[in-house]
Amino acid sequence: MLTEIRIAGFGGQGVILAASVIGKAAAIFQGGYATMTQSFGPEARGGSSSAQVILCDQPILYPYITQPDVLVVMSQEAFTRFSPELKPGGILITEQELVRVDQIPTDAKVFAVPATRLAEELGRRVVLNIVMTGFFCAVTGLLDADALRKAVADSVPPAMRKLNIDAFDKGLAFGTNLKANEHLEGEPVPSMESV
Amino acid sequence: MLTEIRIAGFGGQGVILAASVIGKAAAIFQGGYATMTQSFGPEARGGSSSAQVILCDQPILYPYITQPDVLVVMSQEAFTRFSPELKPGGILITEQELVRVDQIPTDAKVFAVPATRLAEELGRRVVLNIVMTGFFCAVTGLLDADALRKAVADSVPPAMRKLNIDAFDKGLAFGTNLKANEHLEGEPVPSMESV
Numbered sequence: 001m002l003t004e005i006r007i008a009g010f011g012g013q014g015v016i017l018a019a020s021v022i023g024k025a026a027a028i029f030q031g032g033y034a035t036m037t038q039s040f041g042p043e044a045r046g047g048s049s050s051a052q053v054i055l056c057d058q059p060i061l062y063p064y065i066t067q068p069d070v071l072v073v074m075s076q077e078a079f080t081r082f083s084p085e086l087k088p089g090g091i092l093i094t095e096q097e098l099v100r101v102d103q104i105p106t107d108a109k110v111f112a113v114p115a116t117r118l119a120e121e122l123g124r125r126v127v128l129n130i131v132m133t134g135f136f137c138a139v140t141g142l143l144d145a146d147a148l149r150k151a152v153a154d155s156v157p158p159a160m161r162k163l164n165i166d167a168f169d170k171g172l173a174f175g176t177n178l179k180a181n182e183h184l185e186g187e188p189v190p191s192m193e194s195v
Numbered sequence: 196m197l198t199e200i201r202i203a204g205f206g207g208q209g210v211i212l213a214a215s216v217i218g219k220a221a222a223i224f225q226g227g228y229a230t231m232t233q234s235f236g237p238e239a240r241g242g243s244s245s246a247q248v249i250l251c252d253q254p255i256l257y258p259y260i261t262q263p264d265v266l267v268v269m270s271q272e273a274f275t276r277f278s279p280e281l282k283p284g285g286i287l288i289t290e291q292e293l294v295r296v297d298q299i300p301t302d303a304k305v306f307a308v309p310a311t312r313l314a315e316e317l318g319r320r321v322v323l324n325i326v327m328t329g330f331f332c333a334v335t336g337l338l339d340a341d342a343l344r345k346a347v348a349d350s351v352p353p354a355m356r357k358l359n360i361d362a363f364d365k366g367l368a369f370g371t372n373l374k375a376n377e378h379l380e381g382e383p384v385p386s387m388e389s390v
Contacts, residue, residue: 011349016215020233027235034236037258038215040222040229063232063258126352154206157321 001057003142004065007132008050008082009074009095014129018072019051021133021151022143026055028154029147035063048077055142070140072132073099074115083108091140095132111139111178118170127167134168138175145172196252198337199260202327203245203277204269204290209324213267214246216328216346217338221250223349224342230258243272250337265335267327268294269310278303286335290327306334306373313365322362329363333370340367 005022009015016038023034037052052065067087073079074095086092086105094101096112104110113135119128130152137148149168156164202214211233218229232247247260262282268274269290281287281300289296291307299305308330314323325347332343344363351359 016211020211023233023235033234035232035234037230037232038218039255039258040218040231041254059236060234063234 002060003055003070004068004087005053005055005070005072006050006065006068006082006085007053007072007074008048008078009098010077011047011049013049013074014126015049015074016051017155018129018133018136019053021130021148021155022136023053023055024154025143025147025151029150030144032057033059035060037063048075048081050078050082070136070142072136074128074132076100093132093136093139095128111135111175113171113174113178115171118174119167122163122166122170124163124167127164130164130167131171131174134171134173135175136171137168138172139179197255198250198265199263199282200248200250200265200267201245201260201263201277201280202248202267202269203243203273204293205272206242206244208244208269209321210244210269211246212350213324213328213331214248216325216343216350217248217250217331219349220338220342220346224345225339227252228254230255232258243270243276245273245277265331265337267331269323269327271295288327288331288334290323306330306370308366308369308373310366313369314362317358317361317365319358319362322359325359325362326366326369329366329368330370331366332363333367334374 007015007019019036023036026032027034033056035054054060054063067085069087070091071082071086072093076099079099083105086108088106090108092108092110094112096114097116101110115128115131118131119125137143137145152164152168153161202210204210214231218231221227222229228251230249249255249258262280264282265286266277266281267288271294274294278300281303283301285303287303287305289307291309292311296305310323310326313326314320332340347359347363348356
């Protein structure tokens with residue numbers, strides 16, 4: 001059971017921290033394995049940032065993603081570049097005010113969250129990545145909220161813990177509410193828990 | 196021309212940020228390519244943290260390290276676990292007060308820096324990873340100090356920039372001084388600039 005996730009946006013949005021929190025939650029707090037890979041190349045010179053996370057119930061031999069099951073995009077450029085790679089039937093998560101979904105990838109389930117605005121409501125725009133992580137938790141159902149919350153707390157300086165947990169919970173609540181109101185059926189991608 | 200680097204220590208030491216700064220410096224500010232991979236597994240549950248960085252003049256197809264050219268360790272456990280993997284003739288960099296080098300890997304060049312103490316002199320122990328990065332710059336000669344300095348500035352929040360640049364320069368000065376006094380000959384690993 002292997003789940004591939006790509007998170008992409010521009011520099012300063014905290015793409016890597018979000019990826020690392022998801023990897024930690026899966027491996028450290030939920031007993032699985034995970035890798036997180038960041039590639040730096042010409043595209044990074046343009047200010048774009050992208051990380052690949054693989055979650056598995058066994059050690060991971062090859063950490064490169066071919067077709068993500070879940071794609072999280074926080075910029076239009078990231079959407080344009082990576083949405084064609086999404087696995088048919090996969091989940092696309094977007095930052096609602098930064099990404100216009102002009103074409104939905106094949107059979108994708110699309111979930112949008114105004115993460116920047118929700119982060120600003122907490123007084124710190126910089127936590128938009130953790131709002132996205134909470135939203136990711138709600139709409140994918142891949143990981144336990146508690147495992148992710150612990151991974152968030154474990155990944156930020158003590159003085160920033162409360163703010164980041166609040167950001168996580170805000171994204172989680174937004175996503176839970178969205179799912180409840182959309183009456184979505186079934187699980188769009190296999191859950192790690194079902195392994 | 197491919198250079199493999201492993202950075203390892205325990206959680207909270209900023210292993211991932213140091214790895215990411217090195218990757219960014221190589222790719223964004225020096226025109227090469229880099230990948231950074233973090234694996235989360237059972238060992239991470241014990242609080243240890245490790246990242247792999249590959250620097251190359253071409254896109255990197257396989258981001259997993261076999262034998263690092265440079266190993267940076269910030270804990271005794273990291274030393275014990277990873278030092279047997281160091282490439283013969285490679286460079287071992289240690290946090291001087293946290294790692295006792297009881298056995299030197301084959302033909303390795305060993306450089307030790309009291310990074311935690313130097314960071315504490317700046318008033319913030321948390322920048323020990325960036326002190327290590329400055330020291331890494333001086334003793335490996337793999338990357339330009341300016342590229343690394345830009346990558347540091349680009350990787351931390353604006354309010355933390357000065358502190359982190361000071362930490363980088365402090366590690367760099369310590370390493371430069373050490374090399375000058377040890378009269379080392381030649382370059383221990385190939386420089387990216389010579390590609």
